[in-house]
Amino acid sequence: NAGVTQTPKFQVLKTGQSMTLQCAQDMNHNSMYWYRQDPGMGLRLIYYSASEGTTDKGEVPNGYNVSRLNKREFSLRLESAAPSQTSVYFCASREKGRPDSGANVLTFGAGSRLTVL
Amino acid sequence: GDSVTQMEGPVTLSEEAFLTINCTYTATGYPSLFWYVQYPGEGLQLLLKATKADDKGSNKGFEATYRKETTSFHLEKGSVQVSDSAVYFCALRAAGNKLTFGGGTRVLVKP
Numbered sequence: 001n002a003g004v005t006q007t008p009k010f011q012v013l014k015t016g017q018s019m020t021l022q023c024a025q026d027m028n029h030n031s032m033y034w035y036r037q038d039p040g041m042g043l044r045l046i047y048y049s050a051s052e053g054t055t056d057k058g059e060v061p062n063g064y065n066v067s068r069l070n071k072r073e074f075s076l077r078l079e080s081a082a083p084s085q086t087s088v089y090f091c092a093s094r095e096k097g098r099p100d101s102g103a104n105v106l107t108f109g110a111g112s113r114l115t116v117l
Numbered sequence: 118g119d120s121v122t123q124m125e126g127p128v129t130l131s132e133e134a135f136l137t138i139n140c141t142y143t144a145t146g147y148p149s150l151f152w153y154v155q156y157p158g159e160g161l162q163l164l165l166k167a168t169k170a171d172d173k174g175s176n177k178g179f180e181a182t183y184r185k186e187t188t189s190f191h192l193e194k195g196s197v198q199v200s201d202s203a204v205y206f207c208a209l210r211a212a213g214n215k216l217t218f219g220g221g222t223r224v225l226v227k228p
Contacts, residue, residue, distance in 0.1 A: 108160030
């Protein structure tokens with residue numbers, strides 16, 4: 001049972017380079033999310049997809065684009081990387097359910113550490 | 118907007134000590150509250166949750182009670198182990214159904 005799988009685990013880029021972070025979940029979850037984690041700032045939502053075919057901006061979307069390729073996959077793209085995008089990126093998914101139900105819990109991937117020089 | 122404030126770390130403890138991590142929140146409506154834990158090199162995992170006032174979430178010896186009057190959800194464990202060393206995040210879900218996280222508190226338990 002893989003859960004949420006992110007690739008790559010580590011990446012070093014030069015300023016201006018582009019790259020795509022891949023995320024796939026095998027739990028048949030409807031919603032998927034991309035967060036970035038920076039020291040002392042917790043996790044901040046970049047983009048999310050409430051269901052296949054939809055995407056919405058989160059708290060810090062600038063400099064990123066996303067694609068919900070199908071129900072399983074949700075990719076995050078940096079078109080022109082900047083040092084401020086050095087961070088650890090987490091993908092997460094959630095089964096659609098009532099807000100107070102046990103299903104309303106995020107399952108996270110192991111993270112992708114990105115360094116932009 | 119919604120926000121979560123938790124105590125800054127690191128918190129360094131000896132094994133079997135009592136752990137408290139404070140968490141307070143600001144939100145519209147009646148949020149659900151969560152504690153997530155991140156072990157070294159891993160993603161976040163749900164530790165416990167509470168969905169309404171006075172609910173107590175508990176798991177792995179950890180407890181937290183939803184206190185609406187003080188807008189708090191403090192995490193406690195009576196006797197920590199080295200394996201409890203991790204980063205702990207308080208979070209809430211309010212209107213809009215998106216999670217808002219606190220800044221995280223690193224806990225280091227020494228033998």
